[in-house]
Amino acid sequence: MRLRQSAAPLLARTRIGRWVLEDRRRRAVFFAAVSLGCNLLYALYHGVLGILGMSLWLITMCAFYGVLAAMRFAAVLCGRRGGEAPVSREYFVMELTGVLLALLSVILSAVVYLSLSRNIAVRYGEIVMITIAAYTFYKITAAVVRAVRQRRNPSPLLAAIRGISYAEVAASVLTLQRSMLVSFGAMSAGNIHLMNALTGAGVCLFVLLLGISMIIKGRKGEKLCRNQSL
Numbered sequence: 295m296r297l298r299q300s301a302a303p304l305l306a307r308t309r310i311g312r313w314v315l316e317d318r319r320r321r322a323v324f325f326a327a328v329s330l331g332c333n334l335l336y337a338l339y340h341g342v343l344g345i346l347g348m349s350l351w352l353i354t355m356c357a358f359y360g361v362l363a364a365m366r367f368a369a370v371l372c373g374r375r376g377g378e379a380p381v382s383r384e385y386f387v388m389e390l391t392g393v394l395l396a397l398l399s400v401i402l403s404a405v406v407y408l409s410l411s412r413n414i415a416v417r418y419g420e421i422v423m424i425t426i427a428a429y430t431f432y433k434i435t436a437a438v439v440r441a442v443r444q445r446r447n448p449s450p451l452l453a454a455i456r457g458i459s460y461a462e463v464a465a466s467v468l469t470l471q472r473s474m475l476v477s478f479g480a481m482s483a484g485n486i487h488l489m490n491a492l493t494g495a496g497v498c499l500f501v502l503l504l505g506i507s508m509i510i511k512g513r514k515g516e517k518l519c520r521n522q523s524l
Contacts, residue, residue, distance in 0.1 A: 394505070
């Protein structure tokens, strides 16, 4: 909290910092843009290595990060002018995000299948593993806090951005579990396989249901906007 309080005045001295701090919606769009850049870099990294090494696993991961980047690009493009975007456009972005989340659940299913069939899991040292776990739990906490703070905000765009974050956090939990089980686990190979399969199925189902929910809400919102404009 002290770090946040001390950082705010420093950000307020810059034009971009003031633009971000003045409005919660702008902050959400700004951080979505930052995450978009990270997703693009990850997609490019896995894509290049996947093509050079002819690795289906890396190419699948490239597709995963590419879909995340596409969703965030749509959200950033819609929110680039602050509050000027029509509500109907935001509902369209929500519906598009839902479709891409449904696609992401299929890609995640492929990731889970490849990781189980080829026994793919990265083993880390204790300190690195604890750091990754701490960062993952930070992402979970940040997503929960964001959901609580924005629960009364009706913006479809912010709901779409939150949905993207939920899907990414769920995938991070799955990756964390796979690495923790091989790094620390005293479980048998059969039990590890079962745990990863169950968690993977749960994550894929969660992302799929999240996507379907956004498609339904987006279509209802667009229909309502059309009726109000008549």
